[in-house]
Amino acid sequence: MSNFETFDHIFDATIGLDLKGNIVYFNNQALIFFKLSLRQFKQRNRLNELFTAKEIDLNQWISESLLTFSLKVSEETHIRFLHDETECTVILKLIPIETEHGNRYALIFQDKTLEHTLHTKYKEQVDLLKDTHQQIINADKLSTLGQLTASISHEINNPLTIACGHSELLNDFINSPDPMEHLDLLKSTAKNISESLERMNKIVINMKSFLNDQEEAKTYCNTQTIIENASRWVKAQYPSSEIEVKINSHPNHLILANPLKAEQAILNLVKNACEALMDSQTASPRIVIQTTIKQNHVIVSVADNGPGISEQLRSELFKPFSTNKRAGKGTGLGLSICSKIMNSHKGSIKLLDSQKGAHFILAFPTTEHYSLLQSGTDNQAKKVLIIDNDAEILNHFDQILKDTQVNIIGSGDISLATKALNQMNIDLVLLNPHFSSDSLEAIKASKAPLIFLTSEELKSQIPFEGELLLKPYSAKDVNNIIAKVL
Amino acid sequence: MKKLKIEKEQKADTVFIKFTGSIDEDVDFSELVSTQSEKYVFDFDHVALINSCGIREWIKYLDQIKFKDMIYKNCPQIIIEQINMVHGFIKPGCKLQSFYAPYFCESCDKEVKVHLLSASIRSKKAPAENCPDCNEQLEFDALEASYFNFLGK
Numbered sequence: 001m002s003n004f005e006t007f008d009h010i011f012d013a014t015i016g017l018d019l020k021g022n023i024v025y026f027n028n029q030a031l032i033f034f035k036l037s038l039r040q041f042k043q044r045n046r047l048n049e050l051f052t053a054k055e056i057d058l059n060q061w062i063s064e065s066l067l068t069f070s071l072k073v074s075e076e077t078h079i080r081f082l083h084d085e086t087e088c089t090v091i092l093k094l095i096p097i098e099t100e101h102g103n104r105y106a107l108i109f110q111d112k113t114l115e116h117t118l119h120t121k122y123k124e125q126v127d128l129l130k131d132t133h134q135q136i137i138n139a140d141k142l143s144t145l146g147q148l149t150a151s152i153s154h155e156i157n158n159p160l161t162i163a164c165g166h167s168e169l170l171n172d173f174i175n176s177p178d179p180m181e182h183l184d185l186l187k188s189t190a191k192n193i194s195e196s197l198e199r200m201n202k203i204v205i206n207m208k209s210f211l212n213d214q215e216e217a218k219t220y221c222n223t224q225t226i227i228e229n230a231s232r233w234v235k236a237q238y239p240s241s242e243i244e245v246k247i248n249s250h251p252n253h254l255i256l257a258n259p260l261k262a263e264q265a266i267l268n269l270v271k272n273a274c275e276a277l278m279d280s281q282t283a284s285p286r287i288v289i290q291t292t293i294k295q296n297h298v299i300v301s302v303a304d305n306g307p308g309i310s311e312q313l314r315s316e317l318f319k320p321f322s323t324n325k326r327a328g329k330g331t332g333l334g335l336s337i338c339s340k341i342m343n344s345h346k347g348s349i350k351l352l353d354s355q356k357g358a359h360f361i362l363a364f365p366t367t368e369h370y371s372l373l374q375s376g377t378d379n380q381a382k383k384v385l386i387i388d389n390d391a392e393i394l395n396h397f398d399q400i401l402k403d404t405q406v407n408i409i410g411s412g413d414i415s416l417a418t419k420a421l422n423q424m425n426i427d428l429v430l431l432n433p434h435f436s437s438d439s440l441e442a443i444k445a446s447k448a449p450l451i452f453l454t455s456e457e458l459k460s461q462i463p464f465e466g467e468l469l470l471k472p473y474s475a476k477d478v479n480n481i482i483a484k485v486l
Numbered sequence: 487m488k489k490l491k492i493e494k495e496q497k498a499d500t501v502f503i504k505f506t507g508s509i510d511e512d513v514d515f516s517e518l519v520s521t522q523s524e525k526y527v528f529d530f531d532h533v534a535l536i537n538s539c540g541i542r543e544w545i546k547y548l549d550q551i552k553f554k555d556m557i558y559k560n561c562p563q564i565i566i567e568q569i570n571m572v573h574g575f576i577k578p579g580c581k582l583q584s585f586y587a588p589y590f591c592e593s594c595d596k597e598v599k600v601h602l603l604s605a606s607i608r609s610k611k612a613p614a615e616n617c618p619d620c621n622e623q624l625e626f627d628a629l630e631a632s633y634f635n636f637l638g639k
Binding site for chain 2: 118
């Protein structure tokens, strides 16, 4: 049995077997692994008196090796000790050995139980961390929501005042001697009340959607509108402050984004700027928000003239819990949330070097570039470029065409649209012709079929010939004309 | 698994440290690192489990302390098995004073863990011991050469 002695010195439990499956050897590690005393181990003559394997049929597994007298290694498998019902995770190795008594096998148990336990523990801890992280994010949302409440109250107050005023008018008309005399006024008053209530409803729906995290869908948004909403927050939050908010944005700078998330990203930067300016009591406090187009991105820049960001904090700035606010003033999650939002929009956030104050930029891909980034997913679909600087129009077409075999690329800027025409194989262009005639010539030159978006009143002003799609762009008309041209 | 409880008691130039529970991946010896002394006495009597993560932490801890004398006492079988297997579990100059060894009483049909002093072991052979109940001679219930291997370290 001299050949088995080699196994006395290895750190894996090893059992020697003869060709009939009888135990003819075990090393000290086998005693430790099986948690059996020498006497107890000696009482067991076959493997099935020691343990059962869960994932493999042990007899068959060994028999396969006996036929070829070859080395065999199992997948990771669970075994259960018969004497105490405990379980271990092992990799089994069956090594053929020629001994002075004939052919034998060494069955080695590579114990993976600890790795398995650690992996399970690791997974549990990661899950716990994820839960905790989500809880903190939710807490931060509530905190943001609290701050947004001021802005929301302000927003609701306007339509509420309008609705109240008109309902009083309505009451007066109804109580007048001949209400029917004021029929037109009654109708317009009722319409105003209805519109005001609808606006309030929209605000409440947006707030619910913000809380429930169900706002992943991206739509065409005008950065100018988003910025104005965020700056309104400053006025509502700090009504008596001297902070001057200067906005320099372009009405045609559209992005494909979740409007609430994009607003949250900008609002977080504005909020930080306001708090820094208030805390530092900066003289003539000012926040400048502007948009530009640079390298296929709409750049939203938020700069203040406050104390700026310390060198120490700069490297950790976008990691969670980084803050230079006083304890209790901030969670340190605002910029990390901004970063997450920008990632989900295929964009980025950066802190620029500035001599005075903090200067952040948010880079959203232009709607055309966003479509280009997405275009790899379905090369079979027809590409339709829709050029209109009204985000609502683009969203209207998006809704109509979302379930069809057509990919739409919305564009609010004629020069970016021209660039997209040169970069992508556009099958059809739907164009609002009320851009400058030079730009329109460039579009016409692309040779892609053209459909003009216009109205009954303006159709005579179309500068050159093409198919016309008239307002209100019903789903039926849109589908028909696209089918006709494509 | 129960977290390791560490009890310390300083007497003159000796610190007595007693462990209860598991020396595993959750163990934290950092509180012991700050306890500096010339002489250490570690009592392993109530250690229920030790695994390779725990051993790694133990060796890391030993590397951080300076000592003149170090004694391991009341080492249960699981500790002896690790000492025999893992280089560095016991530092040069450290003395293993006492430990438990597995014996079996045929007449009572029961296992007995006998407390032995290292000084009483000759030539890595298990000393003759009698059953505390029937006084019959006990049978050593492990591989002698492997079990007493630590005595040569």
